[in-house]
Amino acid sequence: MIAFEYRTPGSLEEVYADLKELGSDGKVIAGGTALVIMMKQQLVQPSCVISLRNVAGLSALSEEKGNIHIGGLVSHAALDASALVQGKLPMLGETYHHVATQRVRTMATVGGGLAHADPNQDPPPSFIALGASFKLSSAGGTRSVAAEDFFSDYYETALEPEEIVSGVSVPLMGSNSGAAYLKFLPRSADDYATVSAAAVVTLDVNKTTIQDVHIAMGSVNATPVRATASEDVLRGQPVKPEGLREAGEKAKEHTDPVSDFRGSGSYKTQMAAVFVRRALEQAIANVA
Numbered sequence: 001m002i003a004f005e006y007r008t009p010g011s012l013e014e015v016y017a018d019l020k021e022l023g024s025d026g027k028v029i030a031g032g033t034a035l036v037i038m039m040k041q042q043l044v045q046p047s048c049v050i051s052l053r054n055v056a057g058l059s060a061l062s063e064e065k066g067n068i069h070i071g072g073l074v075s076h077a078a079l080d081a082s083a084l085v086q087g088k089l090p091m092l093g094e095t096y097h098h099v100a101t102q103r104v105r106t107m108a109t110v111g112g113g114l115a116h117a118d119p120n121q122d123p124p125p126s127f128i129a130l131g132a133s134f135k136l137s138s139a140g141g142t143r144s145v146a147a148e149d150f151f152s153d154y155y156e157t158a159l160e161p162e163e164i165v166s167g168v169s170v171p172l173m174g175s176n177s178g179a180a181y182l183k184f185l186p187r188s189a190d191d192y193a194t195v196s197a198a199a200v201v202t203l204d205v206n207k208t209t210i211q212d213v214h215i216a217m218g219s220v221n222a223t224p225v226r227a228t229a230s231e232d233v234l235r236g237q238p239v240k241p242e243g244l245r246e247a248g249e250k251a252k253e254h255t256d257p258v259s260d261f262r263g264s265g266s267y268k269t270q271m272a273a274v275f276v277r278r279a280l281e282q283a284i285a286n287v288a
């Protein structure tokens with residue numbers, strides 16, 4: 001690893017000023033679980049690292065106007081342990097609980113994970129299925145980007161060079177809704193997903209017909225993807241095993257996975273169909 005300067009600004013304004021001054025020579029660091037590895041491997045070589053650790057106002061977790069707001073610096077472990085999240089959006093806590101190990105979850109942050117944008121990460125499919133939006137902030141102000149539009153390619157996002165992920169807003173689910181996130185882990189419990197699927201289902205008052213549904217997958221393409229073809233075959237349809245199976249099969253239209261040590265591309269595509277169906281079954285079973 002090459003020598004670098006380490007700055008610890010105490011406010012967002014100072015972070016923005018540092019990013020403006022340093023341009024592509026500066027990189028923010030949050031938990032450091034991804035950035036430090038990339039620096040050691042010399043995949044990135046910033047001359048200055050700007051820590052977000054002392055910046056006030058990025059670690060809040062709150063509920064307001066029907067949304068859960070998560071500060072960019074909230075750690076995976078804090079989100080997983082949050083009574084608010086466990087009570088109102090248990091699927092999100094479950095999702096973060098499945099990231100790596102306790103040691104990684106203690107350090108890694110929500111904003112750092114999203115900015116890292118590895119397509120095998122767990123939280124993005126859940127955020128997409130839940131209809132979350134990300135707050136991207138810079139000296140010029142804050143804009144909101146839908147989770148679905150944030151990821152653009154392997155390790156690439158909608159973030160501009162002087163922007164940071166300052167927070168995430170997740171709408172609470174309405175009545176007759178249920179959600180589930182499933183991660184296929186055939187190798188070890190702390191691995192990245194071979195494939196993953198998140199589903200949020202809203203049933204009618206009789207709980208017999210699917211009124212609305214959002215499905216997203218991880219590890220099956222260059223970015224997390226929404227399975228709109230699966231959603232289309234389910235909306236307005238009665239809850240039936242054959243419908244859920246067809247939705248799983250339709251998910252294959254959105255997959256283009258790489259072959260690697262976790263499985264061949266065609267195996268991952270087959271498993272995506274299975275895990276989308278299972279996530280739908282679980283989400284329906286979880287309807288409150």
Ligand SMILES: Cc1cc2nc3c(=O)[nH]c(=O)nc-3n(C[C@H](O)[C@H](O)[C@H](O)COP(=O)(O)OP(=O)(O)OC[C@H]3O[C@@H](n4cnc5c(N)ncnc54)[C@H](O)[C@@H]3O)c2cc1C
Pocket residue numbers: 027028029030031032033034035036052072073098099100101104107108109110111112113114115116120121122123159163164165166190191192193
């Ligand atoms: C051993 C190991 C196993 C893992 N397994 C999993 C897994 O199973 N599932 C999973 O989902 N993830 C997994 N991860 C990845 C982990 O989720 C990421 O490393 C973590 O989320 C990154 O968060 P961080 O706060 O440490 O980011 P950092 O390492 O601090 O930063 C990562 C990147 O984001 C930028 N950045 C940081 N914060 C912000 C911000 N607020 N705004 C804009 N840019 C920012 C940095 O400049 C850097 O480019 C694993 C990581 C490790 C080390």
